[in-house]
Amino acid sequence: MGLTSAFTRQAKEHLQLIVDLVMLNAVHLLLLSSVHQFLLLELVILSNITWVVIYAMLETQRQRRNWNYGRHMIESLRFVSIQFMVVFALNVVLFNGKFSDGLPVFCAYLFIANTIGRMGLTWFLRTIRSRGYNYKRVIVVGDQSLVDSFQREIQEKVHYGYRLLGTFSEDLEQTSTHVQSDSADIYDFLVDHNIDEVVISIHVSKEKVQSLLTYCQLNGIVINITHDLLDGVKLDPVDVSLRKDGEAPILTIEEDWLQATMRTDVKRLFDVAFSVIFLVCIGSWLFPLIALLIKLSSEGPVFFVQKRTGLNNRSFECYKFRTMRVNAESDTRQAVANDSRVTKIGRFLRASNLDELPQFFNVLLGDMSVVGPRPHMLLHTKEYSELVHYYNERLWIKPGITGLAQSKGFRGEIRELGQLINRIYHDRYYVRNWSFLLDMKIIFSTVWNMVSLQRMGV
Numbered sequence: 001m002g003l004t005s006a007f008t009r010q011a012k013e014h015l016q017l018i019v020d021l022v023m024l025n026a027v028h029l030l031l032l033s034s035v036h037q038f039l040l041l042e043l044v045i046l047s048n049i050t051w052v053v054i055y056a057m058l059e060t061q062r063q064r065r066n067w068n069y070g071r072h073m074i075e076s077l078r079f080v081s082i083q084f085m086v087v088f089a090l091n092v093v094l095f096n097g098k099f100s101d102g103l104p105v106f107c108a109y110l111f112i113a114n115t116i117g118r119m120g121l122t123w124f125l126r127t128i129r130s131r132g133y134n135y136k137r138v139i140v141v142g143d144q145s146l147v148d149s150f151q152r153e154i155q156e157k158v159h160y161g162y163r164l165l166g167t168f169s170e171d172l173e174q175t176s177t178h179v180q181s182d183s184a185d186i187y188d189f190l191v192d193h194n195i196d197e198v199v200i201s202i203h204v205s206k207e208k209v210q211s212l213l214t215y216c217q218l219n220g221i222v223i224n225i226t227h228d229l230l231d232g233v234k235l236d237p238v239d240v241s242l243r244k245d246g247e248a249p250i251l252t253i254e255e256d257w258l259q260a261t262m263r264t265d266v267k268r269l270f271d272v273a274f275s276v277i278f279l280v281c282i283g284s285w286l287f288p289l290i291a292l293l294i295k296l297s298s299e300g301p302v303f304f305v306q307k308r309t310g311l312n313n314r315s316f317e318c319y320k321f322r323t324m325r326v327n328a329e330s331d332t333r334q335a336v337a338n339d340s341r342v343t344k345i346g347r348f349l350r351a352s353n354l355d356e357l358p359q360f361f362n363v364l365l366g367d368m369s370v371v372g373p374r375p376h377m378l379l380h381t382k383e384y385s386e387l388v389h390y391y392n393e394r395l396w397i398k399p400g401i402t403g404l405a406q407s408k409g410f411r412g413e414i415r416e417l418g419q420l421i422n423r424i425y426h427d428r429y430y431v432r433n434w435s436f437l438l439d440m441k442i443i444f445s446t447v448w449n450m451v452s453l454q455r456m457g458v
Contacts, residue, residue, distance in 0.1 A: 015121065015125075016055075016118070016121065017052070017055050019117045019118065019120075019121045020051060020055070020079075020114060020117065020118075021048065021051060021052075022117065023110075023113040023114050023116070023117035024047060024048065024051055024110065024113075024114070025044070025048070026113060027106065027109045027110050027113050028043075028044050028047070030109065031102070031105070031106060031109065042095065043087075043091075043106075046087060046090060046091075047083065047087055047106075050083050050086050050087055050090075051083060054079060054082055054083060054086070055079075069119050069122060072115070072118040072119055072122055073115050073118075073119070075118075076111060076114045076115045076118055077111060077115075079114070080107050080110050080111045080114060081107075083107070083110070084103060084104075084107045087103065088100070088103055091103065125159075125161070126159040127159075129158065129159050129160065129161030130158045130159050134161055135161040135162060135163045136161060136162050136163070136196040136197055137163055137165050137193060137194060137195050137196045137197075138150075138162050138163065138164055138165065138195065138196065138197045138198070138199060139164070139165055139166045139167065139168060139186075139189065139190070139195055139198055139199070140164065140166075140167045140168070140198075140199045141167075141168045141169075141170065141172065141186075141198060141199065141200045141201060141204060141212070142169075142170060142199070142200065142201025142203065142204065142226070143169075143170065143201060143203070146199070146201050146226060147164075147167045147175075147176075150164065150199055151164060162197075163178075164178060165177070165178050165179050165193050165195065166178060166179070166181070166189055166193075168186050170201060170203055170204045170205070170208075171208070172186045172204075172208055172212070174186070174189070177189075179193060181193070186212070187215055190215070190216070190219065190221060191219065195221055196221065196222065197221065197222040197223075197224060198212065198216060198221060198222070198223050198224065199224045199226060200212065200223060200224065200225050200226065201225075201226055202225060202226060202227045209225075262435075262436050263434060266436065267369065267436070267439070268369075270370070270436075270439075271363050271369050271370050272363070272364065274363075274370050275360040275361075275363045275364050275370070276364070278357075278360055279360055279361075279364075283357065283360065286354075286357070287357070287358075290302075290321055290349070290354065290357075291321075293345045294321060294322055294343075294345060294346075296345075297343045297344060297345040297346070298325050298326075298343045299325075299326070300322055300325065300326040301322060302321065302322060303319055303320065303321065303322060303358055304319075304320045304321065304322040304323070304324075304330070305317050305318070305319055305320075306318050306320070306330065306377065307377070307378050308375035308376065308377060308378070308399070309375055309376055309377075309378055309381040309395065309399075310367055310368070310375060310395075310398065310399055311367075311395065311396075311397065311398045311399070312395060312396070313381070313392065313395050315378055316362070316367040316368075316375075317367075318359060318362060318367075318368075318375055319358035319359055319361055319362055320355050320356060320358055320359065321349055321354065321355040321357070321358060322346070323335075323342055323343060323345075323346025323347070323349050323350050323355050324339075324341040324342050324343065324346055325341055325343060327341050329341075334377075334380070334413060334414065335350070335412075335413060350412075352450050353402070353406075353446065353449070353450050354450070356401050356402070357401075359401045360401065362401075363401065367398070367399075368398055368399050368400060368401065369397070369398040369399070369400045369401075370400060370401055370402070370439070370443065371400040371401070371402060371403060371439040371442050371443060372397055372398050372399045372400025372403055372430070373394040373395075373397070373399055373400065373403050373405070373427040373430065373431070374399060374400065374402075374403050374405070374406060374411070375399035381395075384420060384424075387417060387420065388417075388420060388421055388424050390424070390428060391424055393427075393428050393431055393432075394424060394427035394428060394431060396431055397431055397434070402442060402443070402446040403426070403427065403430060403442065404426045404427065404429065404430040404438070404442055405422070405423040405426035405427055405430075406446065407441075407442045407445035407446050407449065408426055410422050410423045410426060
């Protein structure tokens with residue numbers, strides 16, 4: 001590989017860094033010429049060095065061909081946040097806080113500029129790759145099923161920019177070629193056609209893998225090894241890495257850092273903040289009004305407390321506004337249409353979902369989330385788990401005040417198995433495809449159903 005070719009390849013690999021640095025220094029120039037003239041040469045140098053160091057340390061910051069625009073925005077926010085913390089700390093230690101007042105403005109502008117730069121670069125690269133430029137040259141080593149699978153992938157996602165130039169059997173013998181080639185030898189083929197990546201089946205023998213791996217390392221070619229164990233498994237929200245710190249290499253699958261943070265820390269923070277705001281701004285006047293109406297409609301307590309099934313099949317005390325007359329079947333018999341036990345005010349509360357509002361206290365206690373599969377009575381959990389396969393998947397996360405199934409209208413009385421199956425289907429879909437955006441959609445849908453009294457239950 002010549003010096004010019006090597007330089008070009010490195011420039012392509014680090015194109016994201018180049019764009020980031022351009023946008024970083026554009027922000028410096030913008031603020032330097034504005035009323036915020038706090039930017040001195042020291043800060044310019046400091047932020048540039050910090051940017052390069054963070055980029056080198058965080059592998060996730062490098063351009064990925066399968067990243068969407070949303071992922072680039074999130075990575076930009078993460079990157080700017082880390083830069084802010086590092087520069088702020090160095091500013092205090094080295095410059096006695098000289099730049100403290102201007103750093104928030106600098107980082108706000110930087111986030112906007114960096115996001116625009118990243119999205120612009122992504123759009124540009126996707127466009128030229130879809131038109132047949134800036135592609136990676138690839139060969140596949142394996143059986144026909146692996147070749148077919150890879151071809152389908154690159155045809156469906158042209159913007160990834162991969163071009164299959166040839167295929168080889170597990171014995172490293174050429175089976176097909178998509179370019180004119182004078183040699184069927186795989187090693188000659190790799191060099192003659194400047195192959196960028198090789199996709200190898202897990203079934204190729206160790207000796208041949210080792211030989212091919214060594215050759216590719218010496219020639220700067222990326223090796224990708226496929227594994228049947230992961231074929232068809234959804235790996236979008238997880239990171240897969242190879243650990244070599246033991247006696248044998250171990251393929252480690254762990255949740256993507258962003259997904260894990262959003263699902264645990266951010267989701268919990270949102271739950272607490274949303275619950276406090278609701279209880280203070282709405283519950284403070286709505287709860288006493290509902291309590292008065294309940295007391296006037298029938299004898300008994302305002303709240304109904306019942307054991308429900310929560311996270312990992314653990315029971316907890318679930319709070320609701322009482323909608324029925326006090327009866328001995330409340331823990332064993334579900335409400336049905338025109339149930340004689342339901343009071344007049346209780347019927348309205350159930351139809352509008354207002355009876356569920358005390359569960360915001362459950363959210364604050366950590367037993368529930370604002371959004372999640374609805375918690376069932378202990379008896380129903382036992383019954384339903386025997387009727388529906390994979391029912392217990394809905395218990396993998398905290399139950400919610402509202403959920404995907406409820407927002408779609410699957411709530412109230414269960415009269416037949418099909419209704420239960422539909423609910424469990426939506427619960428499992430939510431568990432497997434959770435996102436913060438999905439939570440927001442469910443919340444807005446639930447609020448609309450409450451206001452419009454659509455999709456009412458019993």
